Amino acid sequence: MDINWTLFGQTLAMIVFVWFCMKFIWPPILNAIEERQKQIEEGLAAADLSQEKLAEAATEAEGIVAEARQQATGILDQAHARANEIVADGKDAGVKERERQLAAAKAEIEQEANKAREELRGQVSAIAIASAEKILNREIDSKSHQDILGKLAQEL
């Protein structure tokens, strides 16, 4: 139990071990711990940031989709309106055309009929005159044929 040289031996051993620990053990371990703490901190911050960005992107996407939908509805409405317009236009044009053609055909028919009537009238007059001449040439009996000629003239 006496104090002796062991004291100095132990002090020396302690100095050596503490020096070794200070030089070769403490720094690498603490560096690893601190480095890891930094990495975890950065990782968490990055996760937060990306979550925020994700939310932002989601709202943005929603906005875009809503806008696109609105646009699509607009385009559809426009297309419907235009189609209706075209159909209406077509119908109008058709009706007009038909009326125009109908009128033209009617006019032509009228014209043709008048022409034929004129022609016929001429021919009938000629025939009547010829037949009158013939009758006159053979027997002029004004009295007996007066009624026939009168009738004829009336018919013309």
Add this chain to the structure above:
Amino acid sequence: MAAESGHGPQTSGEYISHHLQNLQVCKNEAGEWIWNDCAGNFMTINVDSMFWSVLLGLIFVVLFRSAAKKSSVGKPTKWQAFVEIIVEFVDSSVKDTFHGSSRLIAPLGLTIFVWVFLMNLMDLIPVDWIPMAASAAGIPYMKVVPTTDVNITFGMSIAVFFLIIYYTIANKGIMGFIGELTMHPIAPPTKGVGLIAAPFIIAFNFILESVALLAKPVSLSLRLFGNMFAGELIFILIAILGIWQLPLHFGWAVFHVLIVTLQAFIFMMLTIVYLSLASETH
């Protein structure tokens, strides 16, 4: 068990004192190195204490160095994780107490904590195993718990003592150190008639403060030594009881695990506290 650990039948007293005897080598008056006849000789080395102390220190150094060498940030091994728990525990203890910046104090705390813990832990090895093995190998004495040797605890606290003085001088200057020893706790008068009393007050302060300063390493080492020595002694006393030692030994060992850890922690913590007091500038 009692009895035959070496030289035939023993009494309980012989058994106990045999267990408390260090394996020593010393230089006698004739300048020769002799074994185990060293009572009262200052030029003695307690071979067993030194051996176990250095061996455990090496175990600490090698184990922790292996973790430090392979330490990785991303994928720590289990052993590295365990070492990091201890390192972080010591680091936070130091940061709570010591507010200056020092590259020495935290590694010092870690070394003290683990080393003292390992030395204390030797107490849990049944008291006869290693001494009996040693005596079978022809070694007459073997005290396996280095911290039950007052030289070992004093050896460490003296290193701490010099660090305290170094830190005081480094942070407050040599005048600050002298001032701390002489100007507290009673401030000597600097003018008037009271000036006559100043030398007496300074002498009084010096005695008081010197005792306070010296009490730090003494209390530090004796606290550890006393706790471990008492624990070891109780283990030895239990070992005398024969078969009934088993439950008692278990019970005491469970308590002793607490003491082993606590004393290592206290030694570390007080070292940090003393050094932070020394480097505190008012």
